[in-house]
Amino acid sequence: MTDAAELERRTAELLAAQPPATTGKLDFLKARFDAGLAWVHYPEGLGGLGAPRSLQVVVDAALEAAGAPDNDSRRNGIGLGMAAPTILKYGTQEQKQRFLRPLWIGEEVWCQLFSEPGAGSDLAALGTRAVREGDEWVVNGQKVWTSGAHNSRWAILIARTDPNVPKHAGITYFICDMTDPGVDVRPLRQVTGEAEFNEVFLTDVRIPDSRRLGEIGDGWRVAQTTLNNERVAIGGMRLPREGGMIGPVARTWRERPELRTHDLHQRLLKLWVESEVARLTAERLRQQLVAGQPGPEGAGMKLAFARLNQEISGLEVELRGEEGLLYDDWTMRRPELVDFVGRDAGYRYLRAKGNSIEGGTSEVLLNIVAERVLGLPAEPRTDKDVAWKDLAR
Numbered sequence: 001m002t003d004a005a006e007l008e009r010r011t012a013e014l015l016a017a018q019p020p021a022t023t024g025k026l027d028f029l030k031a032r033f034d035a036g037l038a039w040v041h042y043p044e045g046l047g048g049l050g051a052p053r054s055l056q057v058v059v060d061a062a063l064e065a066a067g068a069p070d071n072d073s074r075r076n077g078i079g080l081g082m083a084a085p086t087i088l089k090y091g092t093q094e095q096k097q098r099f100l101r102p103l104w105i106g107e108e109v110w111c112q113l114f115s116e117p118g119a120g121s122d123l124a125a126l127g128t129r130a131v132r133e134g135d136e137w138v139v140n141g142q143k144v145w146t147s148g149a150h151n152s153r154w155a156i157l158i159a160r161t162d163p164n165v166p167k168h169a170g171i172t173y174f175i176c177d178m179t180d181p182g183v184d185v186r187p188l189r190q191v192t193g194e195a196e197f198n199e200v201f202l203t204d205v206r207i208p209d210s211r212r213l214g215e216i217g218d219g220w221r222v223a224q225t226t227l228n229n230e231r232v233a234i235g236g237m238r239l240p241r242e243g244g245m246i247g248p249v250a251r252t253w254r255e256r257p258e259l260r261t262h263d264l265h266q267r268l269l270k271l272w273v274e275s276e277v278a279r280l281t282a283e284r285l286r287q288q289l290v291a292g293q294p295g296p297e298g299a300g301m302k303l304a305f306a307r308l309n310q311e312i313s314g315l316e317v318e319l320r321g322e323e324g325l326l327y328d329d330w331t332m333r334r335p336e337l338v339d340f341v342g343r344d345a346g347y348r349y350l351r352a353k354g355n356s357i358e359g360g361t362s363e364v365l366l367n368i369v370a371e372r373v374l375g376l377p378a379e380p381r382t383d384k385d386v387a388w389k390d391l392a393r
Contacts, residue, residue, distance in 0.1 A: 002040070002051035004058045010035060010049075011062045025069040029105040032063075038071075038104045042088065046100050054287070071106045074337045078147065079103045079110030081233030083156050086226045090173070090214040099154070099175070111152035112230075113143040113176060113200055114223070118393065121361045123158075124167045124220060125391065128202060130159035130174065137161075137174065137212070139182075139205040145358065149185045149198040150334050152178050156226060157207075158219045163389040170388055171219035175211040182206075191350045193330035196338060227360065231298035232285065234305060234359045239279050245312040245348060246275040248341060252319060259319050268319075271312050278304045296372035299365040306355035306362055309340075313349040320345050 018031045032038055033047045037059045042048025063070075073080055080103070087099055102108040119125040128141025139159055149155070155176040162170035176183070182205040187195035214222040242250050253260065253268060282301055317324035327346040340348055356362040370376040383391055 002049045002055070004055055007037070007040065007049075007051065007055055007058045008062060011037060011059050015063075015066050015068065020066055020068040026105065026107070028069055029071055030101075032068075033101050033104055037063075039084075042100075046088070046096055047104055071104060075151075076103065076106055076109045077233060077337075078112050078156075078230075079108070079154075082112060082226045082230045083110045083154070085229045086156065086173075086213060086222060087175075089225055090222050092210075094210070095175070095213070103154075108153040109148060109151050111146050111149045111155045111178070112226070113146060113149075113155045113157040113202075114226075115143060115145045117142060117144045121364050123223075124171065125388070125393075126158065126160060126171070127393075128157075128159045129163075130161050130172060130207070132161070132209070133206075135209050137172075137207045137209065139174070139176070139202045139207060141202050143200040143202070144197075145188070146185075146198045146200050147196060147358070148336070149178065149200050150187065150195075151336055154178060155200075156213075158223050160388065161219075162217055164387050165217070166385055167383065167388045167391065168220045169217060171223070172216050173213040173219035173222040174207050175213060176202075176205065176207055177211075180205055180207075187332075187334055189332060191353065192347055193327075194333050194335055196335050228296070228298055230359050231302040231365070234302050237282065238286065239282070241276065241279070242272075243279070244275065245309050245316075245340060245352070246272055248345070248348070249312055249316045249319065252316065256319075259321065264315065264319055267315055271308065271315060274304075275308055275312070278308060296368050299360065299368040300373060302359055303362055303365050303369065306352075309348075309352040309355045313345070313352040316345045317349045324349075 014032060014035050014037060018028050020028060023031075036044055036047065036049040038047035040048050040051040040056050040059060041053035043050055071080075084100060084103055087095055091099070099108075103110060114123060114126075116126045116128060118127050126141075128139065128143065130137040130139045137159075139157070141159065146155075155178055157174045157176040158171050159174060160170050161172040164170070178185070182203040184201040184203065186199045186201070188197040188199055189195045190197060249268065250272065278301070281304075285297060285301055324345050326344065328344045338351065340351065367379065371378050
C-alpha cells in the first residue's frame with residue numbers, strides 16, 4: 001500500500017535525481033510521470049502508483065516547495081480533465097500507453113469535438129457521420145465552440161455511426177488526429193475580441209478503428225464519463241479563499257473606498273458568502289471523487305460557477321462606474337488559455353456570459369440536477385424511441 005510516507009520518499013528521490021534547478025522542464029515532467037507521481041491514483045506504468053487520489057496533495061506540496069516545474073494544466077485542461085479519465089476508463093492498453101504520457105506532460109494538447117450547430121443543447125441529436133470502410137471510419141460533419149482547437153494535436157470526438165436507431169444509441173466515440181487531411185479549424189471571434197473557440201469542419205477524415213474508444217454504438221455512455229469530468233473540472237476547481245472572480249472585486253472594494261455605496265456593499269457581501277460556500281462545496285465534491293467516479297453532482301457545481309461569475313462580474317462593472325466600461329484590448333487573438341483574473345473588469349464581464357453555455361448549458365444542467373440528483377420526475381420526451389433519421393430537424 002502506497003501511503004503518504006512512501007510518496008514523500010519517492011518524491012525526494014525524484015528531486016535528488018532530477019534537481020529542478022538544473023533539469024529542463026520537459027525532462028523533469030517525463031521523469032515525474034515515469035516515477036508514478038503525475039496522478040498518483042492512476043495505475044503503475046501510466047503515471048501513477050494506484051494510490052488514493054487524496055494523496056496527490058502530498059506530492060504536489062513537496063514539488064512546489066522545491067520549485068519544480070508543473071505541467072501548465074490550464075493550457076491542456078480538456079486533455080487532463082476530460083480526455084485522460086475517459087481514456088483510462090475505456091481505452092485499450094495500447095491507447096493508454098500511447099496517449100496518457102504526452103498528454104500529461106503537455107507535449108500534446110487536446111480539444112473536444114462534441115457540440116454541433118445543428119444540435120444545440122441536445123448533444124445526442126448530433127449529425128456528424130462516421131461510416132466504416134474496412135479498418136477505418138470516414139467522418140463528415142461540423143463541430144462548433146471547440147476550445148483550443150487551433151493549438152491541439154488530438155481531439156475527443158463523438159459521431160453518429162447508426163442513424164437507424166434512437167439518437168442516444170447510434171453514437172460512437174473516437175480519438176481524432178487534428179493534423180489529418182480534411183480537418184479544417186476556423187476561428188470564432190467572440191464578444192471579447194478573442195477567438196479561443198473555433199469551428200471545426202470534418203471532410204472525409206479517416207480515423208483508424210484502433211482509435212475508437214469503447215464499443216460501436218456505445219459512444220453516449222463513454223461521453224458521460226467525459227461530461228461528468230468536464231463539469232467537475234469547471235465547477236469544482238481548487239481555489240483559495242477569494243480565489244476566482246470574487247478576488248478582484250474584493251480588492252477593488254478595499255482599495256477604492258470612494259466607490260462604495262450601501263447597495264453595492266450588501267450585494268458584495270451576499271456574493272462573497274455565496275462564493276465561499278461554492279468553494280467549500282467544491283472541496284467536498286473533490287473529496288467525494290476519492291471514493292469513485294464523478295457523478296451528476298458536478299452539474300450543480302457548474303451551475304453555481306456560471307451564475308456567480310456572471311453576477312460578480314456585473315457587480316464589478318457597476319462598482320467601477322465609468323472605468324468599468326473601458327476595455328483593455330480588442331485585438332483579434334487566438335489565445336492558449338482563458339485568463340479571467342489577469343484581464344480587466346470589462347473582459348471578465350463579457351467572457352462570463354459564455355459560462356452558462358460552455359460545458360453544458362445551464363438549462364440542460366438544471367434538468368440533470370432535477371432528475372439525477374433530486375430524483376424529480378423526468379420531463380416528457382417524445383423522441384426517445386424514434387430513430388435518429390426520423391427526427392424532425
